Structure formats: structure tokens, C-alpha cells
Amino acid sequence: MKYGARNTIKAKVKSVHKGDIMTLVKFDAISAPEMASVLTTESVEGMELKPGDSVQLVIKAIHVLPVKE
Amino acid sequence: MKYGARNTIKAKVKSVHKGDIMTLVKFDAISAPEMASVLTTESVEGMELKPGDSVQLVIKAIHVLPVKE
Amino acid sequence: MKYGARNTIKAKVKSVHKGDIMTLVKFDAISAPEMASVLTTESVEGMELKPGDSVQLVIKAIHVLPVKE
Amino acid sequence: MKYGARNTIKAKVKSVHKGDIMTLVKFDAISAPEMASVLTTESVEGMELKPGDSVQLVIKAIHVLPVKE
Amino acid sequence: MKYGARNTIKAKVKSVHKGDIMTLVKFDAISAPEMASVLTTESVEGMELKPGDSVQLVIKAIHVLPVKE
Amino acid sequence: MKYGARNTIKAKVKSVHKGDIMTLVKFDAISAPEMASVLTTESVEGMELKPGDSVQLVIKAIHVLPVKE
Numbered sequence: 001m002k003y004g005a006r007n008t009i010k011a012k013v014k015s016v017h018k019g020d021i022m023t024l025v026k027f028d029a030i031s032a033p034e035m036a037s038v039l040t041t042e043s044v045e046g047m048e049l050k051p052g053d054s055v056q057l058v059i060k061a062i063h064v065l066p067v068k069e
Numbered sequence: 070m071k072y073g074a075r076n077t078i079k080a081k082v083k084s085v086h087k088g089d090i091m092t093l094v095k096f097d098a099i100s101a102p103e104m105a106s107v108l109t110t111e112s113v114e115g116m117e118l119k120p121g122d123s124v125q126l127v128i129k130a131i132h133v134l135p136v137k138e
Numbered sequence: 139m140k141y142g143a144r145n146t147i148k149a150k151v152k153s154v155h156k157g158d159i160m161t162l163v164k165f166d167a168i169s170a171p172e173m174a175s176v177l178t179t180e181s182v183e184g185m186e187l188k189p190g191d192s193v194q195l196v197i198k199a200i201h202v203l204p205v206k207e
Numbered sequence: 208m209k210y211g212a213r214n215t216i217k218a219k220v221k222s223v224h225k226g227d228i229m230t231l232v233k234f235d236a237i238s239a240p241e242m243a244s245v246l247t248t249e250s251v252e253g254m255e256l257k258p259g260d261s262v263q264l265v266i267k268a269i270h271v272l273p274v275k276e
Numbered sequence: 277m278k279y280g281a282r283n284t285i286k287a288k289v290k291s292v293h294k295g296d297i298m299t300l301v302k303f304d305a306i307s308a309p310e311m312a313s314v315l316t317t318e319s320v321e322g323m324e325l326k327p328g329d330s331v332q333l334v335i336k337a338i339h340v341l342p343v344k345e
Numbered sequence: 346m347k348y349g350a351r352n353t354i355k356a357k358v359k360s361v362h363k364g365d366i367m368t369l370v371k372f373d374a375i376s377a378p379e380m381a382s383v384l385t386t387e388s389v390e391g392m393e394l395k396p397g398d399s400v401q402l403v404i405k406a407i408h409v410l411p412v413k414e
Contacts, residue, residue: 001208002185004177004273006093007128011104013120016113019366021157021245023113024075024316025211027126029101035080037094037133038178038228039349040300040337040383044085044092047137047347051082055135057096059076061316062200062407063132064106065272066124066211068116070346071323073315073411088228090295090383093178094349107316107366108211109162109199109245116209130178131269131338134410135349139277140392142342142384144231145266149242151258154251159314159364161251162213163244165264170236173218175271176297176385182223182230185275189220193273195234197214200407201270202244203341204262204280206254226297231385246280247314247369247406254278268385269338282369283404287380289396292389299389300351303402305377311356313370313409320361320368323413327358331411333372335352339408340382342400344392 001069006036013066025066070138075105082135094135139207144174151204163204208276213243220273232273277345282312301342346414351381358411370411 011027035057049055080096104126118124149165173195187193218234242264256262287303311333325331356372380402394400 002275003127004175004181004185005127006130006178006181009104009126011124011126013118013122013124015120016118018110018113021110021160021162022107022366023110024366025106025118027104029104032098032101035078035096035098035133036130037135037349038091038130040351041087041090041092043349043351047349049082049085049094049135051084053082053137055080055082055137057078057080058072058074058134058136059128059132060410061075061105061107063128064104065127065198066106066118067127068122068124068209071413073313073319073323075316075319090298090300091228093228106211109213112211112213116211129272134336137347140344141265142382142388142392143265144268144385144388147242147264149262149264151256151260151262153258154256156248159248159367159369160245161248163256165242167239167242170239173216173234173236173271174268175232175273176229176268179225179228179230187220187223187232187273189222191220191275193218193220193275195216195218196210196212196272196274197266197270199213199243199245201266202242203265203405204244204256205265206260206262206278229297231297244280247282250280250282254280267341279403281403282406285380285402287400287402289394289398289400291396292394294386297386298383299386301382301394303380305380308374308377311354311372311374311409312406313411314367314406317363317366317368320363325358325361325370325411327360329358329413331356331358331413333354333356334348334350334410334412335404335408337351337381337383339404340380341403342382342394343403344398344400
């Protein structure tokens, strides 16, 4: 299986909270992942982002796609 | 700082690959994060997702927002 | 009407399942569409994607925007 | 393989246009797919969307994830 | 024209910066828009978001779809 | 605080409509914002987008991230 995405995090399902239309699922990642972000070069320059910087990576839950093999 | 997003991963910048319009940034997460996903209840039922299941969480790099405090 | 998006699929509404906040709508596409994807060049090379390859195009329902003219 | 997404379209790669950071890939869908969209109930009511309506489904190329099995 | 989206901002194009694959376009909004966000109820409660609060609405440029009528 | 995103709109919360899993929040922007969009160069050329053009910027509510400082 090869995905056209830079981030694939191995995880275990911790809880499933079902609603009528949408469901919220929580996971524990199995290890600290390598992550990748694509942003505009303007944003990178505005942030003065460089190797060694500490950041928070913010990801809305709606953008996380679980796949079960 | 409070974000309207379920996933915030502490990370360090590893590399910055600048292009004309878009830039690809790589990070190392500092620890194994808790993650959350919102998907349709239909998808959860189609996958038979339940606590304990092993999954891959796939996230396109474009959906990862770095924030520097 | 001109959209700043590469994918526009003609479709007919098949069902509407309303929830309090979010609603799930199903459609039948009228014909087999041409589709486009933008991904990192790294991902394309990791997948060794080339003309003629068979793939699945996975799209979360939340990223599909219906427009009624 | 089970995906936490309502839309999976079988397709063949038609062309690959590589850039430095991002790449644009074109596909031909193999058949007319069933599609699903999640939107706010307010939007559905504002559009008066109902079974039988003709619509355009607009999807930015960045939201299309190719998977090669 | 009816869009399945809660946010439609009238704007004028200010600049177009073309790259090989991706292009960055800047706009001036014509007036202060009403905006809507959908997030998990958990996030809203974690932020203690209530009427009158001042916030920043952060939107990646990739999620903004221009339409020309 | 520096965000890896081109759009940050100052706004005040107007209403909060809570559901079980997802919540819809409405805001009033404090002033007319400058906005940015990234799209494929092909789309820009297909739309013949140029400075001075009037457009609608369409953004699904799910892509709007509120941050409270």
C-alpha cells in the first residue's frame, strides 16, 4: 500500500464516540512520528522557520484519515 | 493559546525545502501524540472501527499547520 | 461560472440524511469524471506513480462542495 | 483495506506533471462513481438540496489522495 | 448560484504570483464578512468559546476557493 | 504567535450552536480582511484570474480554525 500523503502515523484506537452523522475517534500513536507540512513560502518566511525551531503542529480532526489494513 | 483543533503535536523542525510558491518542512515529534479523527458514522461502521484496533492515520502535508509561539 | 478547482463532477442528489449540525448527502455522478490531484513530489516519487497505473482516489466527504446553479 | 472516507474512485493515471515541491497528477475514473458530501445542515437548507437535484461537486485537487495497492 | 459552504466573501484580486504547478493569489475583501466555523464540541468546550469572545480565524490559503461569476 | 497560514481574520463570536459531536460557531469579522488563496496554475489560467477581477471566495466552515489568545 502506498499513499499519496507524507504523514502516516501508526496508532491504536482508544475510544469511539458515535453521533448521528459524524463520529469522533481517539487514538494513541505508537511512537513519536516524523511529520511533514506544506505551506506557502511566504508563510515560512513570515515565521522565520528554520531547523531546530520548536513548534506546535495543529491539525483539525476532520483532516485525519484512519486506514485499517 | 487555545486552538479549535483536537490535534496539537509538539515538534522540532528538521529541514526546510523552499520552492518558489510552496515549501515542504519536515519535523520530528517530541513524543507519541494522542490523536483524534472526525469521520462519518457510516465510515466508522463500514470499517468496524473499535477500541484496540491498529490503524494508520494518513494526513496530507497540506493539512498540517505549524505554529511558533 | 469558473471555479478555482480542478475537479467538477456533474451529479444528481440521491439521498439527504439531516443531522442537527451536519448533513450527509449522497450523489450519483452522471459520467466517469477526469480527476486531478496535487501532492508533494516526494509522495509521487515514493509511490512511483506513472501513466497507466491503477489507483484508488480517496476523498473525505467533508471536502466535497456541492454547487447548485 | 478499509478507509475512513466515503469516496473511493477507481482510476487510471493519465499524466504526471512534476514541480520542485508539488506535483499535479491527472486521472481517468474507470466508471461514474457514487459520491458523498458532508456539509452543515444550514447549507443544505440554504441550497434547498433534495433528491433528484442536479449539482456540480467541486473538489480542490489538493484534497484528492491517490492510493496504490 | 448556491454553494454548500457557509463562507462566501466578496473580494477583488490584488496580485497573482504564478509558479510552475501552484499559484498564490491575493485578494482584498470588499467588506467585513460574517464567518462560520465547524469544530468538535470538545474543542469548543476546551476553548470555552462564547458570544463576545475575540478570536483569530486561521485559514490555510489552500482552503480558499475563488469563484468568478 | 506566528501561524503557518496566510489568512488570519480578527473576529468576535456571535453565536454557538452545539451538537453532540460537532458545533457550528458564527463570527463577525472586525474589518475587511486581506485574503490569500493557493490553487493550481492550471485553475488560475482556466479562470483567467487577473488583478482587479471580482470574485467570491468560498470556504467550507470546517476549514476555519478559531484561535483564542
